[in-house]
Structures are given as structure tokens and as C-alpha cells.
Amino acid sequence: MRKSLxxxxxxxxxxxPALALIFIFLILPGLWVLKIGMxxxxxxGAKARNPDFVGFENYAKVLSDRFFYNALRVxxxxxxxxxxxxxxxxxxxxxxxxxxxxxxxxxxQSVVILAWIIPEVVVAYLWIAFLDKDYxxxxxxxxxxxxxxxxxxxxxxxxxxxxxxxxxGTAYSMLLFSAALETIPPSYLETADVIxxxxxxxxxxxxxxxxxxxxxxxxxxxxxxxxxxFTPYLLTGGGPSFRTELLSIYIYRTAFRYFKLGYGASxxxxxxxxxxxLAMFYLSLSRRKKA
Amino acid sequence: xxDPRRFSRIVSYILLAPILAFFISPIVWLFVxxxxxxxxxxxxxxxxxxxxxxxxFQNRTAIIAFRNSLVISVSVVALVTTCALFxxxxxxxxxxxxxxxxxxVLVLFSxxxxxxxxxxxxxxxxxxxxxVNKELGVILTLSGGIxxxxxxxxxxxxxxxxxxxxxxxxxxxxxxxxxxxxIFLPLSSKGIIVIAMLVFAQSWSNxxxxxxxLRSASKYPxxxxxxxxxxxxxxxxxxxxxxxSLLYTLPVIFTxxxxxxxxxxxxxxxxxx
Numbered sequence: 001m002r003k004s005l006x007x008x009x010x011x012x013x014x015x016x017p018a019l020a021l022i023f024i025f026l027i028l029p030g031l032w033v034l035k036i037g038m039x040x041x042x043x044x045g046a047k048a049r050n051p052d053f054v055g056f057e058n059y060a061k062v063l064s065d066r067f068f069y070n071a072l073r074v075x076x077x078x079x080x081x082x083x084x085x086x087x088x089x090x091x092x093x094x095x096x097x098x099x100x101x102x103x104x105x106x107x108x109q110s111v112v113i114l115a116w117i118i119p120e121v122v123v124a125y126l127w128i129a130f131l132d133k134d135y136x137x138x139x140x141x142x143x144x145x146x147x148x149x150x151x152x153x154x155x156x157x158x159x160x161x162x163x164x165x166x167x168x169g170t171a172y173s174m175l176l177f178s179a180a181l182e183t184i185p186p187s188y189l190e191t192a193d194v195i196x197x198x199x200x201x202x203x204x205x206x207x208x209x210x211x212x213x214x215x216x217x218x219x220x221x222x223x224x225x226x227x228x229x230f231t232p233y234l235l236t237g238g239g240p241s242f243r244t245e246l247l248s249i250y251i252y253r254t255a256f257r258y259f260k261l262g263y264g265a266s267x268x269x270x271x272x273x274x275x276x277x278l279a280m281f282y283l284s285l286s287r288r289k290k291a
Numbered sequence: 292x293x294d295p296r297r298f299s300r301i302v303s304y305i306l307l308a309p310i311l312a313f314f315i316s317p318i319v320w321l322f323v324x325x326x327x328x329x330x331x332x333x334x335x336x337x338x339x340x341x342x343x344x345x346x347x348f349q350n351r352t353a354i355i356a357f358r359n360s361l362v363i364s365v366s367v368v369a370l371v372t373t374c375a376l377f378x379x380x381x382x383x384x385x386x387x388x389x390x391x392x393x394x395x396v397l398v399l400f401s402x403x404x405x406x407x408x409x410x411x412x413x414x415x416x417x418x419x420x421x422x423v424n425k426e427l428g429v430i431l432t433l434s435g436g437i438x439x440x441x442x443x444x445x446x447x448x449x450x451x452x453x454x455x456x457x458x459x460x461x462x463x464x465x466x467x468x469x470x471x472x473x474i475f476l477p478l479s480s481k482g483i484i485v486i487a488m489l490v491f492a493q494s495w496s497n498x499x500x501x502x503x504x505l506r507s508a509s510k511y512p513x514x515x516x517x518x519x520x521x522x523x524x525x526x527x528x529x530x531x532x533x534x535x536s537l538l539y540t541l542p543v544i545f546t547x548x549x550x551x552x553x554x555x556x557x558x559x560x561x562x563x564x
Contacts, residue, residue, distance in 0.1 A: 006467045011381050018378035018438055021370070022397060025435025029412035030404040036415055094310065097303040108307065111314045117547050119496035121514045122321065122536045125521050128332075129324075129529075130317040135332040137316060167314065199299065221402075228406030230499050234518060248407030255411045256503065265411045272408035279399045 030272065037266035043259035051262060058266035068267060070242055071250035075227065078162055078246055083226035086166035088218055091173025096207070099181050100189075109174065116171035124234030127164050153236055157243045161232040169226065173218050180214035181207065220282045224275060247271055325537045330530035343534035353535055355509060356516035359426065360495060360539075363512055366430045367494040371441050372487045374434075379445035380471060384454065394446060397439040405436070410503050417504055424506040432504065433494045441486050448482030485554055492546045513539045 006014075037058055041051035062068050094112065098105035115123065130137050131152040139149040152160045188206050197205075230248045232238075238245035238253065245253070251271065255264030316334075324330045328338040347353050382390055404412075413432055414423070422428030456478065460470045476483075498514040505511055508519065517536060521527050 006381070006385055010467050011385050011387075014377035014381045018374040018442060021374060021431065021435045022401075022438050025413070025416070025432050026401055026404055026439070029409060029416050030400065032416060033408070033412035036412060041415070090310070093306075097307050101300065101303070104303075104307075108311065111311060111318075113547070114318060114544070115314055117492065117496075117543055118318070118321075118540050119498070119514060119543060121498050121517045122540050123317070125517065125532065125536060126317040126321055128521065129320050132332045137320065137332075137334045140333050167317070224402055228408065230406050234498070246407075248410075251407050251411065252503075255414070261411060261415060265415075268408050268411045272403060275403040275405075275408055279403050283395070283399060 033265050033268050033272060036262055037269040039262040039265075040260075041262040041265075043256070043261055045259075047262075054262070058263050061263065062266055062270065067242065067245070067250060071245050071247045074158065074243070074245055075247045077158060078165065078232075079223055079226045081159075081162040082165035083169070083222040084219060086162065087170045087173045087222050087226075088215070090166060090170045091175075091218070092177045092215075094170070094174045095177035095181055096203070098178070100186075105178065109171075109178070112171045112174055115167050116169065120168075120231045121234060123164075123168060124231060127167075127235055131160065154240055157236055157240060161235060161244050164232065164235060165226065165229065168231065169222065172225075173222060176214055176218050177211060180211040184210045216285060217282070220278055220285065224278045224282070227274065227278070228271070321533065321537055321540065324529065325534035327530070330533055332529065343530035344538070346528070346531045347535045347538060350531065350535075352508065352511075352516060353513075353531075356511050356513045357538075359510060360512035360514070363426060363429055363433070363501070364491050364494040366426075367433045367437070368487050368491045370430065370434045371437050371490045372483060375438055375441040375445050375486065376483060379442050379449055380475065382442065382446040383449035384457070394439075394443055398443045401436060401439040406499065409436075410499060413500070414503050423504055424510060426510060428504050429501050429512075432500050433497060436500075437490055437493055441490055444489075445482055445486055448485075449479060452478050481554070485550055488546045488550055492543045496543055 038053060038055055039051040040047050040054050040058075042048050094108060098108050118126075131139075133139065133149065133151045133153075136152075138152075143149055150156070184207065189202060192202050192206060228248060229246070230252070232244055232246060233249045233252065236244040238249040247267070248271070251264050251267050254267060255261050320332075320334045323334055323336050325343050326339050326341070327336050328340045328342075329335070330343060382394055417423045417428040417432065420428070422431070452475075456474050457470045460474050461467070465473070496514065498518065501512050501515050502518070505515065508516075511519070513535070517532065517539065520532050520535070
């Protein structure tokens, strides 16, 4: 161990501001949610000032709450469709299609990254405009082709927000898989080209074994992020009739529209535990990789 | 088949075309509509005008929101960059047990306490601290959330700077603080600039935290203001909203282009979730 450049006092002084902010505005809320979830605190009215401790009463209610099950189901489909199948699949495809094509790849990446970095309120409005029933670009194109105009947000609400989220989030998977492909020694594929191995065999025997470990990292991270996404609220507000009500939107509705902070917190606790499980999974995975 | 790579190139172009169209189509609107004489939801262009931008500048709410966004993100950048800089310096230069684990746990925690799971306790915390409907609440909450990742990336960057200069200065009798400000900071300015820009883009774009914490329209940053513009009842002013959205988006694009030009993509993964 090398000698430190600083004394103990300096170390503590330099650490305090950052750690204090993290503790108060990140760790404390993360723990506090457990307590709030066991009260009947509300945003307004009598229980706003003096909430009662109700123990696990909220959780018992959650277990028979049909909106909770609806939100859970919508969220699972959303994560499965937009993250696991969509973003990972499209991200990998894009990485493969632009593999060993430097200029093409940097162009494709710029476009995909643009969808990723534009602020969420703006992308939401871009999609509202793009999919508008009467004047949206997509429907205009469809009617030029002689097809019927579709009311996307009402007829296919869930597939619509899933597609939106694929569009929004593919960049990360593409960047990760592109980086993973770079780790394959070029000689492997050059040899395969010389022998004349089929594209599928190249993927199965050379590419896939080399990027396998990255795939799991990607899947866990995008699952974690997608699970917590709130942006679809800006597109649909959770509707029509709760068909796009993700867990995040249900928590928002419960806590801030119906003012039931305690009950909202108990649902948030469940979301937090799912996040926690995913994070632990990721942690154990990345430690195994290092060892 | 003469050249398998040429064949694969053609196949990839054919497959890429529709995917690229899918990614580009919704975005085109953002760059066309603000300059269009008759702006509509359809991507159309009937003559160039800057009138839509003029209307943004005549809209008091829009201008106040711009100012609010600036105040919030500049404060978050100042706070996060300074604090993360100090702490990352310690994490990089001071050996103590479990520092890597600690850092890792903090970063993971920031992923766990986010979005859906975080908004209720973050609101209650701000309520108890008297920070609801105050810009300070938004600034501190955003800072706490971004801090672990900023710390993590900065530490990584600092690790790549050799210790020898600092050690030599210490031997020469400089104090640790002098070493930090005179020798270490100039060496690490590149990493600090990247962090500052990423933190700026993140806090500038954030919607959920101000949406949950702020109550009065005069305090809204641009993200929430745009949302109220397009979700308000009545016919939304498409020309104004599109111009406003473009003005709001440009700093973010500019920031990322600058980072990409100067430092490459390697910094992306960590901070943008």
C-alpha cells in the first residue's frame, strides 16, 4: 500500500460535502420509503400532519389492488418488449450491421444517440406529433400509401409506448455491443472470411462466445432503467383506461393525484425491492467477472 | 460470391435503411417545424421564418422557465463538480479499506433509488425540509442523485493520472491543498470539464424531479414548462412549442457533440440512464 498524500483530517473534510449530499438526498429517501409505506400519510387533509402508523396494512391492500396488478403486468410487458427484446435486440443488430464499417457506424451511432440524449419532454412531444391521429407524419404517410389512418395511442397504446422506448433507449445497447465486438481479435474473422464460413456460423462460433458476458450486463442494466422509466406518462398519461399505466405512473397517480403518500410509498417500496434485486444480481455478476 | 465483405456491406445497407428511417423520422420534425411559416404536426415546410422564435421570446413564461433551467443546472453543475472533485481526489489518492466497494455500492444505490421508487420519499423529504416548491430543493435532489456517478467517473479519470508529480511536490514541502490546486487540478482539467458538461446535460434535461417538487408555474424549468404548453387544454401553439423545444434541446446536443469530438464515446455509459 502506498503512502497517502493526505492527512486524515483533510480526507474527511474533502469527503464530507459529497457524501452528505448523497446520504441526505439519495440514501435517506431510499430508507425512508420503508417507513412512509407503513403510514397512512396523505398530501392534504388531517392525515397530512399526523399520519398513523399502520404497519403492513398498505401491503395487504396492495395484494388485493387490481390497479397494482394491472401496473405490474403493463410494466413487465413494457420491460420485456422494449428493453429485453427491443433495445438489446436492435442494439445488437445495429452493432453487427455496422461492425468493421467505421464510417457507417459513427453515422448510425450519431442518429441513435440523438434519440437518447434529446430531453425526454421533447422526445415525448416529437412522438405525439409523429403519431397524431389526423396530422401525424406516420398517418400522412400511411394515407399516401392508401392505408387507413391509425389512432396509435388508442388502438395500440402499449405497443406504441414499447416502440417509443425502444427508439429512446437503444443507444446504450448499441454502444455496449459495439465496444464488445471491438474486443474480438480481427484475425479470427479474417481467417473465417478466407475459409468462407457462413455469416451465421461466424456469429455462433466466433462473435457470440466473445460478447456473451456483455449481454448479461446489458440486459440487467437496461431492465433496471426501463423498469423505472416515467417518460411514457408524457405520451399517454397512463391511459387510455390504464392500459399504459406503468408502475412508475401508478405510483405517481396514487401519491400525487390521489394524494395517498403512504400507500404510494408502499408500492414504491416494492419497486425499490425489485430494483435492489436487479442491482444485487448485477453486482454479483460484475464481481465474478473481475475475479 | 467474390468478396464476402462487399456482399455483407450491401446486405447491411438494405437492413439498415428502414432502421435509420425509424430513428430519424420523429426527429426531423424538431429541425424543420420551428422554421416553417405554417407549422403543423406533419413534417412540412412552406417557407422559412424566424417568427416562431420571436414568439418564444415574447412569451414571458417561456423566458422565465429558461432562466429557471439555467439557475438550476448551473447550480447543480457547480455543486456536483466541486463536491465530486474533492471526494474523487480522496478516492483516487488515499488508500483506505473498502473504498472501491463503497463507491460501487453508491453508484448502484443511485440506480436503485431512481424514478418510480424515488419520487415519493424524495417528495416527503423535501416537504419536511421545507423545500417543496423551492428551486433549492430541486438543485439538492438532482445533485444527490447525480453525485455517485460523477464521483465514479472522475475517480476513474484521476486514477489514470500518475501520482509522481504530487509526490514530488509533497517532498518539496507543499501542503496537500497546494498540491491539489496547483498541480493536480491543472492536470485533471479535461476530466473535470467532461463531468461538468455531463452533469449539465443531465440536470438541464430532467423532468421528473421539478415536476414532482415544484408547484407554481413561475418556478418551472423549461422541461415542465414545455409539458404544460403541450398538455394544456385548447389548441397548442405548435410553432411556438417547436421553436422552444429546439432552443431547449440545442445546448444538450451541443454539449454531447463537444464531448464526443474531444473525448470519444467512452464516457457515455456511466451517467446517462
